[in-house]
Amino acid sequence: xxxxxxxxxxxxxxxxxxxxxxxxxxxxxxxxxxxxxxxxxxxxxxxxxxxxxxxxxxxxxxxxxxxxxxxxxxxxxxxxxxxxxxxxxxxxxxxxxxxxxxxxxxxxxxxxxxxxxxxxxxxxxxxxxxxxxxxxxxxxxxxxxxxxxxxxxxxxxx
Amino acid sequence: xxxxxxxxxxxxxxxxxxxxxxxxxxxxxxxxxxxxxxxxxxxxxxxxxxxxxxxxxxxxxxxxxxxxxxxxxxxxxxxxxxxxxxxxxxxxxxxxxxxxxxxxxxxxxxxxxxxxxxxxxxxxxxxxxxxxxxxxxxxxxxxxxxxxxxxxxxxxxxxxxxxxxxxxxx
Numbered sequence: 001x002x003x004x005x006x007x008x009x010x011x012x013x014x015x016x017x018x019x020x021x022x023x024x025x026x027x028x029x030x031x032x033x034x035x036x037x038x039x040x041x042x043x044x045x046x047x048x049x050x051x052x053x054x055x056x057x058x059x060x061x062x063x064x065x066x067x068x069x070x071x072x073x074x075x076x077x078x079x080x081x082x083x084x085x086x087x088x089x090x091x092x093x094x095x096x097x098x099x100x101x102x103x104x105x106x107x108x109x110x111x112x113x114x115x116x117x118x119x120x121x122x123x124x125x126x127x128x129x130x131x132x133x134x135x136x137x138x139x140x141x142x143x144x145x146x147x148x149x150x151x152x153x154x155x156x157x158x
Numbered sequence: 159x160x161x162x163x164x165x166x167x168x169x170x171x172x173x174x175x176x177x178x179x180x181x182x183x184x185x186x187x188x189x190x191x192x193x194x195x196x197x198x199x200x201x202x203x204x205x206x207x208x209x210x211x212x213x214x215x216x217x218x219x220x221x222x223x224x225x226x227x228x229x230x231x232x233x234x235x236x237x238x239x240x241x242x243x244x245x246x247x248x249x250x251x252x253x254x255x256x257x258x259x260x261x262x263x264x265x266x267x268x269x270x271x272x273x274x275x276x277x278x279x280x281x282x283x284x285x286x287x288x289x290x291x292x293x294x295x296x297x298x299x300x301x302x303x304x305x306x307x308x309x310x311x312x313x314x315x316x317x318x319x320x321x322x323x324x325x326x327x328x
Contacts, residue, residue, distance in 0.1 A: 017199065019254075064256070064257055066255050066257055066280055066283070067277055067283075067289075067290055068288065069280035069290060070283045071288065071290055077242040081257075083225060098324065109291060110223070110225065110226065110291070110292060111225075111227065111293075112310065112311060113226055118225070141291060141309075141310055142290060142291020143290055144289075145291060145309065147290075156280075
């Protein structure tokens, strides 16, 4: 009887683990979660790079324009939402004359990282086009919480 | 059947762990709450909507966009609340932060929203302290003061409790 209970409990625990793994493991395709962690850049790292006297990366905002107009990373360029065909076309045009060795940083920050529809398509397009030094700014919650609220520098524009 | 229950329990547990949708309410006391900046914009039917015209009502002001998955998940509930709490004085007002109005109209129809939506921009965003990530939801009391603010995904049960707290009556 006790052995049976033990087996039953073990079985239940196994199912619990599978369920937890499923719930955590499932990520919608096309979201930022699909980007390899080695390609991510933390906000503090980008701030350090921008403040250093060294060569600066190209920084592209691939999210909504209204948020870029409110605040964006100094020196960054608005390209267009990576989830839209027009945004990807604008990105393709922008990098036409850029060397494949150029360091490029993409960011959005429109919504929580796992729900962002913009950075992953933009990242994939650049990688497919042969750009080997593409980083994506990791904004866990959004640009406001993970950049502006931390007091990192911003520019505003229309 | 038991396995299904355990599976469901696992999912529920996982969602309760860190990494689940964060909720970051700011809950100023009534005395400290600042008055919500007034604005006037046309809604999708080109009817002028002025926030201050809602004085005396409890306003749920929701900044959203069509590309924001968490926004789209909560908006059908807002429509339910508009119907459920409208007679007690709740007014829901959506502000889309989309760059274009066309997808907003499509989404409005698809979700069968029953409350007005106006288009936002960086000016309106700046008036509200920066809308630099969505969704952002504010609850404004009958005197026009911001009583609750949620940046990011919000626990809908929390939001509904706050609405009931602000509404008059039982």
